[in-house]
Amino acid sequence: MKDLPKPKDFYSRLMHRPGSTDWMDTPVDIRKGMYCYAANPKSLNILSAPFARDWNPVEEDWKLPENWQQILHEGFKERLERFRSFKVFMDICVRCGACADKCHFFIGTGDPKNMPVLRAELLRSVYRNDFTTFGKILGRVGGARPMTLNVLKEWWYYMFQCSECRRCSVFCPYGIDTAEITIMGRELLNLLGLNIDWIATPVSNCYMTGNHLGIQPHAYKDMLDFFVDDIEEVTGVRVEPSFNRKGADILFITPSGDVFADPGTYTCMGYMMLFHYLREKYGFDITWSTYASEGGNFGFFTSHETMKRLNAKMYAEAKRLGVKWILGGECGHMWRVINQYMDTMNGPADFLEEPVSPITGTKFENAKSTKMVHIAEFTADLIRHGKLELDKSRNNHLKVTYHDSCNPARGMGLLEEPRYVIRNVCNHFYEMPENTIREQTFCCGSGAGLNAGENMELRMAGGLPRANAVKHVHEQHGVNMLACICAIDRAVFPPLMEYWVPEVGVTGLHEMVANALVMPGENKRETDLRGEPLEGMEGDTDE
Amino acid sequence: MNVKYMYSFLAVIVLFLIAYVGTEAVGLQWLFGVLIPYVALAVFLVGFIRRVMGWARSAVPFRIPTTCGQQRTLPWIRPNRIDNPSTTGGVIARMFLEIVAFRSLFRNTRMKAKADGRITYQWEIFLWVGALAFHYAFAVVLARHLRFFLEPVPAPIKLLETVDAFFQFGLPVVYLSGVVLLIAVAYLALRRIFIPMVRYISLANDFFPLFLIFGIAFTGILMRYFSKVDILSIKALTMGLVSFSFPDTEVLKAIDGLFYGHLFFVSVLLAYFPFSKLMHMGGIFLSPTRNLPNDTRMHRHVNPWNYPVDVHTYAEYEDDFREKMVEAGLPVDKPLEPAEAEKE
Ligand code: HEM
Numbered sequence: 037m038k039d040l041p042k043p044k045d046f047y048s049r050l051m052h053r054p055g056s057t058d059w060m061d062t063p064v065d066i067r068k069g070m071y072c073y074a075a076n077p078k079s080l081n082i083l084s085a086p087f088a089r090d091w092n093p094v095e096e097d098w099k100l101p102e103n104w105q106q107i108l109h110e111g112f113k114e115r116l117e118r119f120r121s122f123k124v125f126m127d128i129c130v131r132c133g134a135c136a137d138k139c140h141f142f143i144g145t146g147d148p149k150n151m152p153v154l155r156a157e158l159l160r161s162v163y164r165n166d167f168t169t170f171g172k173i174l175g176r177v178g179g180a181r182p183m184t185l186n187v188l189k190e191w192w193y194y195m196f197q198c199s200e201c202r203r204c205s206v207f208c209p210y211g212i213d214t215a216e217i218t219i220m221g222r223e224l225l226n227l228l229g230l231n232i233d234w235i236a237t238p239v240s241n242c243y244m245t246g247n248h249l250g251i252q253p254h255a256y257k258d259m260l261d262f263f264v265d266d267i268e269e270v271t272g273v274r275v276e277p278s279f280n281r282k283g284a285d286i287l288f289i290t291p292s293g294d295v296f297a298d299p300g301t302y303t304c305m306g307y308m309m310l311f312h313y314l315r316e317k318y319g320f321d322i323t324w325s326t327y328a329s330e331g332g333n334f335g336f337f338t339s340h341e342t343m344k345r346l347n348a349k350m351y352a353e354a355k356r357l358g359v360k361w362i363l364g365g366e367c368g369h370m371w372r373v374i375n376q377y378m379d380t381m382n383g384p385a386d387f388l389e390e391p392v393s394p395i396t397g398t399k400f401e402n403a404k405s406t407k408m409v410h411i412a413e414f415t416a417d418l419i420r421h422g423k424l425e426l427d428k429s430r431n432n433h434l435k436v437t438y439h440d441s442c443n444p445a446r447g448m449g450l451l452e453e454p455r456y457v458i459r460n461v462c463n464h465f466y467e468m469p470e471n472t473i474r475e476q477t478f479c480c481g482s483g484a485g486l487n488a489g490e491n492m493e494l495r496m497a498g499g500l501p502r503a504n505a506v507k508h509v510h511e512q513h514g515v516n517m518l519a520c521i522c523a524i525d526r527a528v529f530p531p532l533m534e535y536w537v538p539e540v541g542v543t544g545l546h547e548m549v550a551n552a553l554v555m556p557g558e559n560k561r562e563t564d565l566r567g568e569p570l571e572g573m574e575g576d577t578d579e
Numbered sequence: 580m581n582v583k584y585m586y587s588f589l590a591v592i593v594l595f596l597i598a599y600v601g602t603e604a605v606g607l608q609w610l611f612g613v614l615i616p617y618v619a620l621a622v623f624l625v626g627f628i629r630r631v632m633g634w635a636r637s638a639v640p641f642r643i644p645t646t647c648g649q650q651r652t653l654p655w656i657r658p659n660r661i662d663n664p665s666t667t668g669g670v671i672a673r674m675f676l677e678i679v680a681f682r683s684l685f686r687n688t689r690m691k692a693k694a695d696g697r698i699t700y701q702w703e704i705f706l707w708v709g710a711l712a713f714h715y716a717f718a719v720v721l722a723r724h725l726r727f728f729l730e731p732v733p734a735p736i737k738l739l740e741t742v743d744a745f746f747q748f749g750l751p752v753v754y755l756s757g758v759v760l761l762i763a764v765a766y767l768a769l770r771r772i773f774i775p776m777v778r779y780i781s782l783a784n785d786f787f788p789l790f791l792i793f794g795i796a797f798t799g800i801l802m803r804y805f806s807k808v809d810i811l812s813i814k815a816l817t818m819g820l821v822s823f824s825f826p827d828t829e830v831l832k833a834i835d836g837l838f839y840g841h842l843f844f845v846s847v848l849l850a851y852f853p854f855s856k857l858m859h860m861g862g863i864f865l866s867p868t869r870n871l872p873n874d875t876r877m878h879r880h881v882n883p884w885n886y887p888v889d890v891h892t893y894a895e896y897e898d899d900f901r902e903k904m905v906e907a908g909l910p911v912d913k914p915l916e917p918a919e920a921e922k923e
């Protein structure tokens with residue numbers, strides 16, 4: 037963090053001014069702090085991805101295959117036929133600019149090529165040249181340009197400065213989704229082996245061991261066992277998660293990030309406590325899996341095919357274990373994949389049952405085909421039916437605001453469920469300004485596989501609009517906790533807050549649920565899951 | 580100086596001169612009055628249909644609506660049926676509002692930063708107003724022109740004219756639509772020229788249609804209010820175009836070159852349309868982020884080209900880790916072979 041520019045340097049970039057040379061004449065400058073390292077060839081080989089090699093983005097020679105232009109051209113053509121979205125979006129943009137200042141990366145970096153419209157034009161200019169009559173005739177005047185090494189580098193640099201958050205698409209009068217264009221751009225780059233390592237290695241880990249972090253089955257169990265001890269320390273209750281258990285009613289899948297790093301770990305403990313509570317009170321029967329131990333899907337940031345390869349584990353494991361349906365944890369892009377892709381790619385899930393909450397009897401009609409329910413939906417339903425004994429005051433030390441993760445907001449519409457849960461588990465909840473939440477939410481700045489360490493400057497710039505809104509509620513209401521339902525958020529917000537609003541911590545939804553949840557047979561709670569004293573418990577005294 | 584808008588501007592001037600000189604000096608009334616309009620119309624129709632069919636031919640593998648409101652979920656949570664539709668009715672309502680009211684553009688905000696780094700996002704309505712004014716004015720002008728191609732003039736067109744001439748001032752009656760069109764196009768063009776970021780993203784082919792349409796509206800207004808062209812001869816020509824019975828050359832020659840400039844502009848616009856961004860008119864109907872319901876967890880969407888992929892199966896996974904799993908007390912499908920068990 038120490039090499040980062042100062043806040044005022046970031047602020048000075050907010051006064052957006054375009055460059056003095058036309059964007060087509062401005063060569064790309066791959067700058068340290070803004071890009072991620074190249075994919076490790078070992079990881080690509082595990083996936084049998086093409087052209088695995090050692091290469092370095094800042095070196096002149098990218099060691100491309102001889103016929104790279106042809107590969108891209110054919111890949112482009114194939115995708116135009118396979119995706120109407122891509123073809124229509126290539127054709128109909130009027131360059132009205134409505135999307136421009138909607139992108140957090142443009143806002144934070146001031147780099148004109150981070151305007152969604154220009155990001156798309158990077159591809160569109162080549163599309164015009166290769167696939168349209170007018171582009172062929174008019175050339176540069178018609179906005180067309182041939183594919184050159186410099187253009188390729190530009191694609192790579194800017195396709196990995198888009199977090200596929202879809203905020204631009206909310207404002208575009210035709211719904212042009214630059215995220216979709218980035219997805220295509222990244223697919224094309226992957227045809228030449230030009231992935232970043234922060235995506236490629238988690239993907240290969242996930243492929244082989246079931247999760248991005250490469251946690252092997254015994255270690256996965258060990259980690260949850262640690263949490264069992266931690267929970268016992270705070271509550272006096274010993275929870276008993278079960279793993280890979282055939283015949284369980286429900287399979288639970290959540291991102292592995294929550295098993296691995298704070299503060300996600302507390303959310304993970306939250307799930308374990310909730311499940312234990314439900315088992316004790318209502319005989320709830322759920323199992324974790326070490327094989328499908330990843331909810332997230334960095335394959336989505338690679339190609340549709342890779343996404344499908346990783347996602348296949350969810351249904352495969354549900355089938356093998358013979359569960360009735362699947363419950364999914366708090367994660368962002370995981371839920372876009374489940375909501376908009378999973379059933380189509382890897383369904384039909386005819387071996388599962390239409391999901392019904394065994395406790396409230398609620399039928400999750402909205403998930404009757406995919407058969408996977410979001411834990412915020414599940415918990416909101418429990419609370420609504422009065423099935424959870426909650427002591428809200430145990431979150432009184434928190435003044436909470438809520439960040440809508442991009443994917444659940446704009447690729448699903450999960451807006452009210454988490455808010456309902458928050459209002460029921462804590463007393464102090466403040467919304468950020470209207471234009472920065474719900475469908476207009478700002479990205480954390482590190483989504484779509486950009487949460488590496490080497491691109492920290494990019495992340496601080498991209499996260500600036502979000503942090504700015506948090507800062508606003510911090511100053512106005514004394515907010516000290518940023519709640520979210522995404523594992524990437526939980527991993528990337530701590531450094532972002534540290535840089536921009538150091539007084540604010542980060543929590544998952546179910547950490548707060550667990551803090552408030554009155555477990556059968558528990559000791560009197562003196563601290564929250566993090567070991568922080570509860571309100572009125574400071575200084576270790578009796579009430 | 581920005582070459583992009585200069586190119587487009589010059590192109591429009593040259594186009595006008597071609598038609599003006601071509602008719603007034605060279606006498607090519609047949610070319611500009613009959614042949615080119617037919618060709619342009621044919622290019623428009625064929626081009627438009629081919630473009631739309633081209634889009635339609637591409638698959639829709641996934642349902643990827645951009646959800647802009649609460650999903651349909653638990654019965655006690657109110658869904659946003661339009662911005663996050665889960666039914667066909669909702670999609671129709673959403674599309675209808677996009678097309679007639681530019682709903683997404685209506686959301687537009689403008690980001691502003693203060694020196695201390697505070698950022699605000701204010702509602703920005705001007706682009707929406709300008710765009711809406713432009714399109715509606717264009718549509719009304721277009722509809723009014725039907726009077727040149729239909730005899731007798733249908734009642735709805737007459738009604739439209741009456742409404743359009745609501746603000747009667749002077750003779751001949753001033754149609755509001757023409758004036759609004761001119762102002763709106765001018766606004767859109769000036770915005771493109773003067774807002775730095777918008778200028779930066781603009782291409783020559785963003786200026787060209789604006790200048791062209793400005794040219795159309797401008798020549799139209801000149802003819803109507805200032806130069807007083809020979810309307811009867813013009814109607815004879817336009818009726819001839821629809822009925823394929825053309826007036827003789829004398830009638831064509833009686834029409835001012837200004838009219839041929841106007842008509843040539845329209846012809847160019849028609850022929851240009853299918854190859855340009857103006858196809859947004861067709862494309863908006865086919866935009867997958869807007870015209871699909873967010874219902875894929877309820878109803879399975881089928882991808883026509885879904886193909887099997889390599890996966891790492893559970894069996895392979897267990898083979899990789901069986902010993903460690905058994906040791907950790909995790910259940911396995913295939914017990915350890917005695918040999919393997921002994922190895923430890
Ligand atoms: C279903 C029909 C149509 C819809 C929904 C539609 C919608 C829109 C929207 C929302 C914009 C963006 C706002 C703007 O930049 O002004 C736009 C721009 C534009 N439209 Fe349309 N449009 C339609 C048909 C047409 C037609 C028939 C034309 C014919 C000439 C046209 C010409 C233009 C032009 C030139 C622009 C660009 C304005 C600029 O450069 O700033 N549109 N349209």
Ligand code: SF4
Nearest residue numbers: 129131132133135208
């Ligand atoms: S808002 Fe849509 S049409 Fe306008 S510039 Fe952006 S992508 Fe193009």
Ligand code: SF4
Nearest residue numbers: 139198199201202204
């Ligand atoms: S998807 Fe998000 S990050 Fe990508 S261009 Fe659009 S607003 Fe920017």
